Every structure is written in C-alpha cells, then in structure tokens.
Amino acid sequence: MNNDDYLDLDFTDNPSGVQMDRREFLKLAGGGILLYFTVGDLSVLAQQRQGRSLPTDFNAFLRIGEDGRVSCYTGKIEMGQGVVTSLGQMLADELDVPLDAVDMIMGDTDLCPWDMGTFGSMSTRFFGPALRSAGAEARQVLLELASEHLKAPAEKLATENGFAFDKTNKQKRVSYAQLAKGKKIERHSTGKVAVKKPSEFRIMGKSVTRRDSQEKVTGKAKYAGDVQLPGMLYARILRPPAHGAKLIDVDLSEARQVKDVQVIKDGDFVAALHTYPDVAEMALAKIKAKFDAPKSDLDEKNIFDHLLKVAPSGNVVAKDGNLQAGEQAAATIVEESYFDGYKAHAPIEPHTAVVKIDGNKATVWASTQTPFSAKEEVARELGFPSENVRVIPPFVGGGFGGKSRNLQVVEAARLAKLSGKPVQVAWTRKEEFFFDSFRPAAVVKIRSGITEKGQMSFWDYHVYFAGERGSLQFYSIPNHSTTVYNASWTGGAGTHPFATGPWRAPANNTNTFARESQIDIMAAKAGIDPVEFRLQHLRNEKMQRVLKTAAEKFEWKPAKAPSGRGFGVACGIDAGTTVATMAEVEVDRATGNVQVKRVVCAQDMGLVINPEGATIQMEGCITMGLGYALKEDIHFHGGEIHDVNFDTYEIPRFSWLPKIETVIIDNKDSDPQGGGEPAIVTMGGVIANAIYDAIGVRVFQLPMTPERIKEAIKRG
C-alpha cells in the first residue's frame, strides 16, 4: 500500500508521519501560523501524562496554513455527538473565517496532542473555552501581520471571512492565505486576548447542520471495519461461555482443514483467521473446546442482595444539619430502596480494530473513545516504544462510554504479530454483549421525612455501586446526608460478575431515578402537586427557572398525584447542565405496557455553540433513556450473559417514540456546559413518576417492565 492510500484512510489532507516535536512539526507542516494552547490545568496534564514523552506545555494547537485554511488538531474524537461541528464553529467565529474553511483533525495520535479520551461531556465544556481563546489570539497575530502588510495600525483593522481589512477603506484588504504565505510563525497562547462577546457572534449560537452527514448518507464514511488493507485477515476469536471460565481442552484439527484458514493458538488465546470474516467464523465453529466455568448462582434477581452484602464502608460526601433533629421534626417518614440492573451500551457498531505492523512500527485503526490509551496498550502488547504506534480513529459508530477500554485493539495487535499479517478484529454482537463494560447494577436507599406543613425536614441518602455522580441532592432540606458506597462504576474484586464501567451520564441515571422518585413520594405524602413541592424546596435559581420553563411548555396544571393524567416530572444536574423533564404516559393496567406519549425537556447548559446540535443531543438522550427506563436489563447467571442480541435486549424503537419538545434556556453569558448526557439522567425518574400519576402504583426498580408494573399493581 503506498502512502497516498494511507492518506485516504487518514481522512485528512495532512502530511503523515508528523511527530509531536514542535520544531520537527514546523519543519514538516510547511509554512503558516501555528498556535499552541493548553486545555485544563497544566499540573493535571503533567500528572495524566506521567511517563509519557510528550510535550508538557500544550495539548492542542491550530494552524493557519498558507492556503488560508485553518486546522485544529485535537485528541478528541467524533462518535456522533457532533463536536466536529461545534468545535469548528467556535474556531471559525473567533478567527473570522467561514465555517467550511476550518478542518478538525481529531484523535490521530501522530498528528494530535495527547488527550485523555472523549467522555464526560467535556469536549465543549473544557476544550471549547481554550479553543476560542487560541482562535482569538491567532486572529491577533493575523492583525499584526496585516498591519505590516497594509501599512496601517492594527487598531484600524478589522477581520471578516478570512480577510483583514482597513475599517476606513474596505478595499484595502489582505487574505489570511496571503498573510500566512511563506511564514513560519509559532506562538504559545497567553490566554490574554479577549474572546468575542455573545453580541459579536456570527457563527456561534447559530444552528448549523452536521458537517459529516454527506459522507454518512452516501456510505462513504469509513468506520474501523471499513478499513481493508492488502493481505489483511479477519479474525474470529474463541470465547468462553462465561466470564471467569478457563479453557481446559481444545481440538483445532477440523478448523485447520478449512481451506486458507490460519488457526492460531497462543496459550488460551485461540483464533481463526481468513481473508473473509464469514469463512473465519465458519472455521471457528469447527473448533471443539471445553471450558471449566466457576460456579456462581448470581443472577439479575439476587445481585442486589449480593451487592449490599459485599459493599465496602461508605463515604459521606455531603452533610448538613442534624439527621436526628430532622427525624424528630418529621410528621411522616418514608424509607425506600431503589434498584437498577445492568445495562449494555449496545452501540450499533461493535468494537472493531485493524492493526498493521511494519517492522518495529504499528498502525492502528480503531473504534475507540480513547485513542491515546489504545496507543499505549498496543505498544505494551507488541513491546514497541509507544512513539512507534500510531492510532487513527475513523468515524466511531456510537460509544456512550462503552468504547473506552480497548480489548479488541489489543487482540488485533496480538493477532497481527502472531500471523504476520494485518488483522481486523470486529466483534460479533454476541461478543459485544459479552465484553461490554456494563452500567453497574446498583441500590439506593433513602430515608426522608416531612413536617406537618409539608416541608422536608431530613434526607438520608445511601448509594451502593452506582457511583457518586448525581448523588448530591440540590433541594433545600435543613438536615441531610449523602453516603456513597464504592464511588466508581467499576466496582472491586468480588462485586460484579463481569466488567462494569461508565454508561452515558454514569451513576447519574440511577441516582436521579432514586432521588426524583423519593421526592415525588414526599410530595404525594404532603398532598402537594409535585412541581409545586419541588419549587417550594428549591433555592437553586437555575433549577427553578428550568423547572418553571418546562412546566410552562408542558402546560402543567397543579394537581396532587396520582391525578390519573399520567403526568410526571423529574429534575437533574449533570456535567454542569441543569435539566427538568416532564412526561405524559399511558399505562395499560392489563398488560403493564407503558407508552410515553409526550416528553418536554428544558435545559440550561450555559452558552450554546450549536443550538441544533444541542437539541439533537437532548432528543437522543430522551429517546435512549426510554430504553433503560422501560426495557433494558441484562439477564445472566454467574458469568454467563443470557442476552446476546437485540431480540431479548430491547433498545428503543420507532414505535416507542413520544412527541419530544425541547427548550434550551438562553444563557449566553455563562460558560458552555455538557450537552451529550444531561437530559438522559431524568428519564427513569420522570417515567416512574408519570406511571404513579397514571395508576397510583410505584415501581422501584429499573427497568419498569410490564411484569414489574403488573406486580406493583397486584401489590396495590
């Protein structure tokens, strides 16, 4: 494969082989103006990079090329969330160039500076302000150059559409391309040049459609599985029937007879490889293997007792007042437990990676949210220095937190080394369900009370294994305490029977479901409308405004629940964004089926770069959230996963669709906050509360399946 073909696979028009040494980079990148900048705290950066031989004083940069095009290099990746568009908008606006003059070069570990990974709704939130500031500073450099070129003081100049011009005579102008021509200028962002005020925005704050959609609607967009190299083999790997199972015997003889199949056995690691994936699959099926699975009786029913039994001691993460005094002041006390089962990420694109080894260098194409971790892992697997490994993330077909581990990348590297050929590992759907890092099963216990006047007097909150995010309550309750048992979503040894990890708005879905259900129970006990009850207990002005906005849009009329209308409300805070959601449901008492008819969601996410993009993320959150609220649950026995495809693991379909209305509160003067996750956190709570309002029964476990609803009706 020649170099030009490789470049096609880069999806950029940049020189390959660019190393992250600045002098080196300048030499190779040709002329232009380069601006280095730093996202986040440098000391944190140094810590994250421990032992990595990478620049320590910047982690992103932009270049104004001799053709006037602007390139931004960032280690973030695009997986559908739309940052390729919103980051481009920020830069185009600050630099005064058209949006289509900006190229985002994302995630390529040879071209882009080190990045921790794309998750936590951080791209716009943390990367955005630094990017804007760098853009503003680059514009300043252009103005200085223009001042020389046009022989006019910089303060008399303005910029527009890729040109600097004299404000008194617009004909006197020079393009950025001319200014960058033959120059080799590098600057380090000082952060001292002011960014634009919202009133000066031309591109930010305006809706633009996705920049990658034409490639995606024509089939041209390349995902990792679409990377095909000469001589490449597709691998299918022998898998155990259950987590923890050990291979005790294997017979490869029949598989080896399949024409042109390469069967590899390296210890317990067994794979069949062929130039066609389906032939590799067929050969794999001929391998006879015996596994010894450890005995375990854990399943989706008894897992909660197990978790409570093995829970470590708790950490009090918030506390105020005196719980005892609060209990004494209470006229009514409610103590409830809430349960949440394991959830799969289930992106439609399964984990995929291609690894090609040339001598002591490796090139990797992978569906990953963490290309720089993948680079280190492949280097370790192959025994190469990490600078000899390049990871190129093509389009990623959905991540949702699940593509942060890179097991498939390491497997492809191992097989490329063993086979001596480029290898593609593309997990089957069954493997995707087996090796997922599931959202953890979790328990929340809440004890809370209200006074005779309907004021909440105390709140004692205990969350086991969901994680800390979203556990802090934002209501005004004089005596409260929040205790977290195992603050991370990965659990420890002996807790979960398989891997768990972050799932879109990790921990917060479980915490918000529990908190907002309990708040609704308190409102019902107080005999107060649930929106009114929340407003009475809110001092958080942002949340008040968001909740009132949602109520107005929904045309919420106060009523004590259960009103029979099937209306629910839930509030949440995630990734700096404040959200309130209302829903209308219809519950079929005979079948237990729930149809969500309408969802209204209001959100304050600070400055919004692309309102259309933000709206799409809210809609996506609401739609995806229907799944974990109503149907998604992993069934298992010990380490054996029973859900292996979409027939039993039901994700939202077209017929589930409610009417969705979204409101983004105008808050241009605040920093931008997360947008890809917040709205999903309210979906469990809002539906639980709407079901209660419809039929007067409450479901305490996610998902709220027809069976659980029928059971709840029977219990009364």
Place this chain on the structure above:
Amino acid sequence: MEETVQFKLNGKPVQLTVDSNRMLLWVLRTDLGVTGTKYGCGEGYCAACTIVVNNEAVRSCQTAVKDVKGKEVLTIEGLAKTGKLHPLQKAFMEHDALQCGYCTPGMIMNAYAFLRKNPRPSRSQIIEGMEDNLCRCGAHNRIVQAIQTAGKEMKGGA
C-alpha cells in the same frame, strides 16, 4: 458450494465465483469492497445491513448470494445518481437525521423500498415501516421527518 453467480450491483453487472451459501453482507463488504452496508447484529434484528433486492428491502446478513442470482441489488453506494444525491439522502442531511451514522445506510435503504410501495405515507405508517431498524443514538424522530420530506419530493417516483 462454489459456483459462478451473476447479478446487478447498483446498475452494473457483477460476476463472482463464490460459495453461494455465503451471506451477501460479507460478499459485498469484502469480496466486492463495497463497505457502505454495515454489520450490526448478524441475525437480522437490527437492520443496519439492509439493502434493496428487486425493490424489496432485505437484510443482507440473512440473504445468501445464491438468492440474488440474476437480480438487481441496490446498496447505499448506488443511490446517488450521476453525482446527484437521492431525495432521501438530502432529507437525512437537512433534518440532521443521524448522529454516529452507522445505522444510516440501513435506514435509508429500508426507507427507499418503503417509499416505493407507499409514496405518501402517514407518520404512523412510517413508524410501522421502520420499526425493525434500530438506532442507538436516538435520531428516530428526525428520521421519520426526513422520510416524510423525501416522500414529498419524490412524488411517487424513486
């Protein structure tokens, strides 16, 4: 068993000697290098691999090569004619009816066959017609709108 199979792919004749029991999904993606059609579940549950055979939407992961002998196979790559995007492709772009884009080729191909049968569908007919196509990003509402828009532009013709 190996045999020579002929069919039309995106308007052009194709002749291959293959084990004709192999699924079309893999033959398209690997033997023919046409990668717009995606693997999602391998068992016909997600419809990411949907293509159109003689104007019918089929799951290419469940369709053997021998079943398309002499037939017209249309994939996402064949939808744009002479460089002009198909109304469905344009509508998906206008409505931002996609996020990660991985389910998009299957969505568009399913919608294509659906609109040929029902050029002026109601919203509920679209929902019914698209029910088996899965999308994890939650672009469903916009996909429905895009299909409505495309249907209007096509005015019954594909």
